[in-house]
Amino acid sequence: MIMTGAPLPDALYYLRNFQRAIQWVVERNHDLLSRPERQFADQLNALPTPAQALLARLSMRRGVLFRRSKIRYAEIEPLESALDALAEIGWLDTRPALTLQEVFRLSTRAELAQRFGDRLSRLTKQAAYDALIESHAGERLFQDWLSTDEPVHRVSIAPMVLQFRLLHFGNFYQEWHEYTLAHLQIFKYESVPLDVASRPFETREEIELFYALYRCYEAMSEAAELPELIALLPKAPAGQGWLRRRWDRLRYHLGQEAERQEGAETALEMYRDNTQLDARVRQVRLLECLGRDEEALQTAHTLLQESFSELIVQRVSRIVTRLQRRQGSKVTKRVNQLAWASSELGLGYESDRRVEVLVQEHLSRDDAPVYYVENSLLCSLFGLLCWDAIFQPVRGAFFHPFQSAPADMDCPQFVARRREAFDACLNRLETGEHVATILRTFAQKYGTSAPFVHWLALDEPTLQLALQCIPVEHLKLYFARMLDDLSENTSGFPDLVQFFLETRTYRFIEVKGPGDRVQDNQRRWLQFCARHQLPMEVCQVRWA
DNA sequence: TCAACGTGTG
DNA sequence: TTCACACTTTCCA
DNA sequence: GAAAGTGTGTCTCACACGTTGAGC
Ligand SMILES: [Mn+2]
Ligand SMILES: [Mn+2]
Numbered sequence: 236m237i238m239t240g241a242p243l244p245d246a247l248y249y250l251r252n253f254q255r256a257i258q259w260v261v262e263r264n265h266d267l268l269s270r271p272e273r274q275f276a277d278q279l280n281a282l283p284t285p286a287q288a289l290l291a292r293l294s295m296r297r298g299v300l301f302r303r304s305k306i307r308y309a310e311i312e313p314l315e316s317a318l319d320a321l322a323e324i325g326w327l328d329t330r331p332a333l334t335l336q337e338v339f340r341l342s343t344r345a346e347l348a349q350r351f352g353d354r355l356s357r358l359t360k361q362a363a364y365d366a367l368i369e370s371h372a373g374e375r376l377f378q379d380w381l382s383t384d385e386p387v388h389r390v391s392i393a394p395m396v397l398q399f400r401l402l403h404f405g406n407f408y409q410e411w412h413e414y415t416l417a418h419l420q421i422f423k424y425e426s427v428p429l430d431v432a433s434r435p436f437e438t439r440e441e442i443e444l445f446y447a448l449y450r451c452y453e454a455m456s457e458a459a460e461l462p463e464l465i466a467l468l469p470k471a472p473a474g475q476g477w478l479r480r481r482w483d484r485l486r487y488h489l490g491q492e493a494e495r496q497e498g499a500e501t502a503l504e505m506y507r508d509n510t511q512l513d514a515r516v517r518q519v520r521l522l523e524c525l526g527r528d529e530e531a532l533q534t535a536h537t538l539l540q541e542s543f544s545e546l547i548v549q550r551v552s553r554i555v556t557r558l559q560r561r562q563g564s565k566v567t568k569r570v571n572q573l574a575w576a577s578s579e580l581g582l583g584y585e586s587d588r589r590v591e592v593l594v595q596e597h598l599s600r601d602d603a604p605v606y607y608v609e610n611s612l613l614c615s616l617f618g619l620l621c622w623d624a625i626f627q628p629v630r631g632a633f634f635h636p637f638q639s640a641p642a643d644m645d646c647p648q649f650v651a652r653r654r655e656a657f658d659a660c661l662n663r664l665e666t667g668e669h670v671a672t673i674l675r676t677f678a679q680k681y682g683t684s685a686p687f688v689h690w691l692a693l694d695e696p697t698l699q700l701a702l703q704c705i706p707v708e709h710l711k712l713y714f715a716r717m718l719d720d721l722s723e724n725t726s727g728f729p730d731l732v733q734f735f736l737e738t739r740t741y742r743f744i745e746v747k748g749p750g751d752r753v754q755d756n757q758r759r760w761l762q763f764c765a766r767h768q769l770p771m772e773v774c775q776v777r778w779a
Numbered sequence: 780t781c782a783a784c785g786t787g788t789g
Numbered sequence: 790t791t792c793a794c795a796c797t798t799t800c801c802a
Numbered sequence: 803g804a805a806a807g808t809g810t811g812t813c814t815c816a817c818a819c820g821t822t823g824a825g826c
Binding site: 609 | 790
Binding site: 343344359360416419421422520553557752 | 820
């Protein structure tokens with residue numbers, strides 16, 4: 236009997252997490268699960284604990300093939316019976332046939348050299364593989380490839396485990412480790428109430444669609460040919476949810492790939508009726524490049540009528556101006572462009588330091604410190620103030636405990652769906668509660684993964700200073716514009732901010748070295764600030 | 780021999 | 790699983 | 803000035819341990 240005072244650490248912590256995750260999926264997807272999927276969950280429960288633990292362990296490792304000598308866990312004993320239990324129900328193939336490639340992945344150079352000759356030791360593993368693959372096609376047992384007694388096992392149930400992972404997280408990039416990492420507070424997530432109706436997929440078709448989109452993306456990253464990619468593109472999804480946006484994004488990328496592969500017509504097909512505005516702009520641009528001016532103008536005007544986005548106006552009117560000039564017709568006058576403040580500064584060139592830092596040091600004074608913040612300051616203030624709105628438990632937005640953002644963040648209706656909550660947050664600017672709210676959220680949620688908030692870029696004193704020096708009227712203007720379009724207006728903030736302690740004022744400074752120019756999103760902020768008399772200026776640096 | 784890299788772990 | 794920004798070249802009016 | 807392509811610094815969990823491959 237062990238009489239130690241300290242509680243023993245749970246050696247099977249990972250199994251508890253694995254079981255909890257599987258259970259999570261079963262509870263929420265009763266109507267969606269196929270018979271084999273339900274059977275998997277039941278069979279898992281029925282397995283002896285060591286066998287369950289072994290499957291959990293192997294599922295968290297990379298790949299599906301493991302050498303017997305690499306499977307060894309202090310808490311899983313006897314290992315043989317755990318292996319047998321998994322093999323018995325067909326979840327583990329104890330004698331899989333392997334390709335040469337798989338053998339290479341599983342073996343060290345020394346072992347391969349012993350089998351294939353010493354000349355291999357002068358080559359890299361990859362070069363040796365390339366030399367051998369011609370003469371060593373086909374599949375064989377590991378013991379037949381190398382002269383060894385050691386077996387290799389394949390986790391043949393892996394696709395099922397992957398399916399449950401997808402049904403749990405709604406993506407492929409999060410893994411079972413999330414449970415451990417969150418438990419250890421290495422990853423911190425906001426806790427949002429989740430009921431049994433919270434799940435990433437509503438229909439079987441949506442699940443299939445996700446796989447299809449994934450396969451198509453994979454093929455694209457492996458530089459597949461255009462016809463193959465188009466064949467992999469699934470049909471338009473029925474709904475308008477997050478999968479539709481992913482589908483449109485995929486089509487946008489496919490269009491770009493098509494342009495690279497000289498498939499202009501295919502590209503146009505991808506951009507047409509695309510709900511991603513990027514794609515529509517690209518459609519106009521491509522028509523312009525093809526010399527189809529009438530179509531381009533037509534599409535441009537439709538787009539400008541449909542969209543109130545400044546980014547669209549900015550990019551499309553540039554194209555329209557060129558088209559009109561080319562056609563010899565009258566060029567529609569641009570709306571008056573307001574000028575922003577701009578100054579010049581001569582500095583000594585230092586190759587090893589960024590120009591932003593040079594300007595920061597040059598301008599910084601004891602009573603007027605300068606910080607290099609770019610987007611981090613205003614975005615963080617916004618994220619901290621609107622924390623409750625962002626993490627409001629809107630139906631369908633949260634479906635597992637490890638989300639750093641609501642699932643519909645990139646949806647155009649994101650703000651509209653939470654209008655009241657956002658208004659309530661912004662209203663704190665009216666009542667003066669915003670300072671307390673921001674500081675409290677900073678202290679309480681520090682490190683919690685969240686959109687807009689850059690924890691490491693800020694500390695409390697800087698936050699305090701910013702809130703003292705930036706008038707609340709200004710914050711209202713900045714935040715209102717950000718809320719107008721979160722995807723377009725949460726970048727492009729200037730490099731530097733300077734706080735004047737005596738007067739409790741501030742200014743933003745965008746640094747431009749020689750050869751650098753104001754970008755589109757920076758220009759939009761500069762114009763907005765010029766229009767509302769907000770202190771944002773450009774500092775042109777020349778090497779003196 | 781050793782730095783760089785990959786993998787597994789809590 | 791990027792993303793935002795800077796830096797570069799090229800083309801055009 | 804505009805467009806397109808490329809590069810860079812960020813995101814990095816920290817740590818232990820084994821493997822790899824180039825230089826000695
Ligand atoms: Mn910058
Ligand atoms: Mn800059």
